[in-house]
Amino acid sequence: MQNITIETITKEYDVHMGSNIIQEALSLYKEQLLSADQIVIIADRTVANLHINKLVTPLQTITNGRIxxxxxxxxxxxxxxxxFYDCHSFLLNENCSRKSVLFAFGGGACGDLTGFVASTFMRGIPFYQIPTTILAHDSAVGGKTAINHSQGKNMIGSFYQPEAVFYDISLLSTLPENEVRSGMAEVIKHALISNQQWVNELFEVQDFSTLTTSNLQEYLCKGIVVKAEIVKGDEFEHGSRKFLNFGHTYGHAIENTIGYGHITHGEAVMIGMVYALMLSEELTELESGFARKFFLHALKLGYTFDAILTKTYEELFEVMIRDKKASHGDLHFVLLNKVGDPISKIISKEQGHKMDKQLKNWVREESI
Ligand SMILES: NC(=O)c1ccc[n+]([C@@H]2O[C@H](COP(=O)([O-])OP(=O)(O)OC[C@H]3O[C@@H](n4cnc5c(N)ncnc54)[C@H](O)[C@@H]3O)[C@@H](O)[C@H]2O)c1
Ligand SMILES: [Zn+2]
Structure with missing residues (x-):
């Protein structure tokens, strides 16, 4: 079992990672679990159908069955x-108290919801994250929790760190292909903002189905370390934490206009990363040709870009300007000076339009 420590101002906690590690990891927290009056797992229904016993059985063994x-x-x-409200009702009906403990069992969505429930139930109770997607290597670390408002994604939430994260890689084997692509986009993002050599290695991967468990564990571990380093320096996103939004400004606009559920988060971020790389070539010192090479590689890996052809720049711009990271009507973009060297820049509406046109041209050419 591999352990990575996450240090924040409010809390220090560990991510325990490996195949079939839940029992071993849980036993490290036996004391806290035994002192809880109730233990509740909030589980994504699909994940529960596939895997719930992998968590319930060891938890029952350790706590003598109060799950x-x-x-x-x-x-x-x-x-x-x-x-969110139903979760609170369940906890109240089960006589949960401030001494109760929650587990999030699912991908980033279930983790975000459970974290927010934990941060608000009786003003805050402890929770553990058991991420079950590749993408959740990103969401389970760093303490952002949220639910959506009809006017925007993640608009209601809090910063609230878990007690620990148990990342059982064996749970990832049932992920559908589009969710593998989604999660790997965030892995690639972590590589792009941190490390040229890792990006070179990722360019060697031609097909995600050939990734072994140990490849995957190595990448997830590296991704968590990148995220942990950034979160350590800027837990509440006043500065460098925004680099984690690389690819997300245009990506969120795509996700938002196409409609959640029609494209996965990471697949939208992949489109946003190509766009941000194109802007970087124009506005920073990023080597010319890198964005094109990256775009062609993404196509080979099965990412699709056709979705953007159905949206006008005006539609995307409207969403980008409403993004909670935008301020005073400017578009703030994370760009790369070079691989591993992100910077934040203000982009004019016209510069953004030019790249949108160019990316749409690339997509049209490739789909002929
Ligand atoms: N808090 C953060 O810092 C942060 C960071 C990035 C993303 N997020 C959030 O994470 C969410 C996306 O999370 P996600 O990509 O992990 O997906 P998800 O939680 O939306 O799950 C995607 C799909 O995969 C299924 N699934 C999950 N695990 C599975 C498994 N092991 N086998 C089979 N199916 C499985 C789910 O049922 C669902 O249908 C978004 O809401 C995003 O806002 C949060
Ligand atoms: Zn993301």
Whole structure:
């Protein structure tokens, strides 16, 4: 079992990672678990159907069987005010108190919801993250929790760190292909903002289905270390934490206009990263040709870009300017000076338009 320590101002905690590590990792927290009056797992329904016993059985063994499971709708559809309220109702009906403990069992969506429930139930109770997607290497670390508002994604939330993260790589084997692509986009993002050699290695990967468990564990571990380093320096996103938003400004606009559920988060971020690399070539010292090489590689890996052809720049711009990271009507973009060297820049509407046109041309040429 591999351990990575996450240091924040508010808390220090460990990510325990490996195949079939839940029992071993849980036993490290036996004391805290035994002192809880109730243990509740909030589980993504799809993940619960596939894997719930891998968590319930060892938890029962360690705590002598006081485990309750509350299933929530799969994926993004759980991040609603209604499900949030239902979770609270469940906890109250089960006589949970400030001495109760929660487990999040699912991808980033279930983790975000459960974290927010934990941060608000009786003003805050401890919770553990058991991420079950590749993408959740990103979301389970760093303490951002949230649900969605009809006017925007993640608009209601808090910063609230878990007690620990148990990352069992064996749970990832049931992920559908589009979710593998989604999670790997965030891995690639972590590589792009941190390390040229790692990016070179990732260019060697031609097909995600050839990734071994140990490849995957290595990449997830590296990604968590990148995120942990950034979060350590800027827990509340006043400065360098925004570099983690590389690819996300245009990506969120795509996700938002196409509609959540039609494209995964990471697939939208991949489009946003190509766009940000194109802007970088124009406005920073990023080597010319890198964005094109990256775009062609993304196509080879199965990422699709056709979605952007259905949206006008005006539609995307409207969303980008409303993004909570935008301020005073300017578009703030994270760009790369070179691989591993992110910077934040203000982009004019016209510069953004030019790149949107160019990317759409690339996409049209490749789909002929
Ligand atoms: N808090 C943060 O810092 C942060 C960072 C990045 C993303 N996020 C959030 O994470 C969410 C996206 O999370 P995600 O990409 O992990 O996906 P997800 O939680 O939306 O799950 C995607 C789909 O995969 C299914 N699934 C999950 N694990 C599975 C498994 N092991 N086998 C089979 N199916 C499985 C789910 O049921 C769902 O249908 C978004 O809401 C995003 O806002 C948060
Ligand atoms: Zn993301």
């Amino acid at each position: 309750k499971v509350y299933e929530v709708p799969p994926g993004e559809s759980c991040k609603t005010i209604e499900t």
